[in-house]
Amino acid sequence: MADDGKKKNILVIDDSEAHLTITEVMLEEVFKVTLAQSGEAALEMLYNGFIPDLILLDIMMPEMDGWETYNQIRAISFLKDMPIVFVTSASGNEVKTRALRMGAVDFILKPLDREDIITRISSILKIPTTFGSTD
16 A cells, blocks of 8 residues: 555554554554553543544453443544444454444454454555555
8 A cells, every 4th residue: 555645543542562562563554553551541642632543442451441441432522433443352242242232343353463454444444455466
């Protein structure tokens, strides 16, 4: 994907520093990546006017989990339609069903696959990808 200087900004919210780093490395070639190591940190950024194009939100976090973080984000009027993708290692239909019923646009299981996550985000944001092209 050619960088036209207008990379979409992805906010990644996860309590794991390792997961934040891995996700940033996976996405940084295609997207501008902003990291938050807790729901509280992300909400502070959002309350201060930061508006990403999409949020990747971990479910299992201490103190404020992904479910509560999601509800708090949705309570901010200018973010009520923000595309939010839950990312978790918690497998099970009940977790996925809850996420989608809450209004998440997608649900991705860890460990992340670079091609899969870029394709999913690009599809949600309607940007073309270059996977499968030959160099």
